[in-house]
Amino acid sequence: MQETDFQVTTSDRLDKLVADNVDTISRSQAKNAIEAGQITVDGQPVKPKAKPKVGATVHIALPDPVPLDLTPENIPLDIVYEDDDVIVVNKPQGMVVHPAPGHPDHTLVNALLYHSPLSSINGTLRPGIVHRIDKDTSGLLMVAKNDHAHQSLSAQLQAKTNLREYVAIVHGNFKEEDGTINAPLGRSPKDRKKQAIVADGRPAVTHFRVLERYGNYSLVACRLETGRTHQIRVHMAYINHPVAGDPLYGPKHTLKGAGQFLHARELGFKQPTTGEQLDFTAPVPENFAKAVRHLRQQAGLPVDKAI
Template sequence: MMQTEEFTVTTTERLDKLVAEQVDNISRSQAKSAIEAGQITVNGAAAKPKDKPKPGDTVHIELPDPEPLDLEPENIPLDVVYEDDDVLVVNKPQGMVVHPAPGHPNHTLVNALLYHSPLSSINGTLRPGIVHRIDKDTSGLLMVAKNDHAHQSLSAQLQAKTNLREYVAIVHGNFKEEEGVIRAPLGRSPKDRKKQAVVADGRPAVTHFRVLERYGNYTLIACRLETGRTHQIRVHMAYINHPVAGDPLYGPKKTLKGDGQFLHARELGFKQPTTGEQLDFTAPVPDNFARMVRHLRQQAGLPVDKAI
């Protein structure tokens, strides 16, 4: 079997870069290899990675279907905050991918969860139990369904916007306001398919924010999600010119040094699927986040050791 795709060139760029920007789940190095293997052509003719097709040219791609991922349980330590017969709440570390995907076939949170517990089957074989996700380099709380009944209940709560999902973030700049709401629709960026962006025809996205501390060039904020779009907080903050510090995708090159964005899912609340009891959880920020806050407080002349 082959997967095929075709697009019309609109900008003058190297072919390998164009393909990586236009086609999901293909890196530039993968595009280069596919071009060299003759799997990517321009106007029906073979090409080189460095070639620059002209606007109006047609790029045709024929790639063999990827090998199916073999999802194996793995004995990876988990920070389980809560567990009952229906749900798990885990505190995901920064740097861990939630579920297998091209480039991340194993060592994910799902691999660890499969070793720990039975999971719901609603999302199929690659995302069992996963009701919502957080980015690889975002840390914090995630709810996981252990059976299909729980999965349906938790998904319905997300749709009804009755869950509590609050994050803390260090962002660039100093807010003029104490709190606010960002209402800006999100969709795939027309300029870079690896990114999300505020686009007129995007899906509705709403983020509530409030200032916790000011450090001059940086601000510590809390963000509550009303919707849960891909990269929502990161894109919304960049949209209002306060990108998340350390964000390699949406932030500036000159930023705080860390292992990715300083963004942590601190609070999570939902109703237990069987009993209806309200469950609320809090997870402290990871050590690297706490050290950065202490550093910024020290620079700003604020008390260093109070709770975040």
């Protein structure tokens, strides 16, 4: 049983108070727990919309989570490169990188474990995972097969010596040809599912350059200097050029397609054992390429040149 208490300091709905005071519980999870009698106010069960008095004690008693069973699964992988230390995989759009509540299986990690042993540094649920990309982002990911490789790749990320460049279709036209977004990121105080620009957030830097203009949309390349959660998506929205198709940070009226048009196109790092520089490129998926061809056609640009 997981138990915790907090004192009410502001007048608000109980489900929101719980989500605001406990980092590991979302508002929807709080609502379900309240309805199940797992959250009480001054020892009494209440409804999610109840507004406890300031000074009241909220008690949370949640059952221990059911352990996720990390099972190797024979899922096809698009492996771009592999040696004794590292696997570089081109992740398809729609695939979750590692198991988590709501996604217990059919993840990239399940597929990788069927293919090869992975490093143990990140524990049982994220073996081998040095960095992540979102479920609905496609593209290149480096995975460590042993702890030595994991430590080396992590150190390169921390030292900002590796290359991670994405290509994205974003809303709007640009006045500039390129630029740098330097804005700290943290959890949004208004919506816990989102990241936001916050004064006390972690440093986040994205460099971008415009590749093509289509009037209402643009094709851009974004190079990460840091790798925060949702970094490119939040940064591009911050400068009023949200990623097309982004369900969290973009407008509802957008390009047709499944998920955001964001692809990790280039990846570079030093091989952990030999120190050799390795660089890889992955073409955008067909739905991305189709959208670019459509936008080029509308803008009177050559349709079939490489992206």
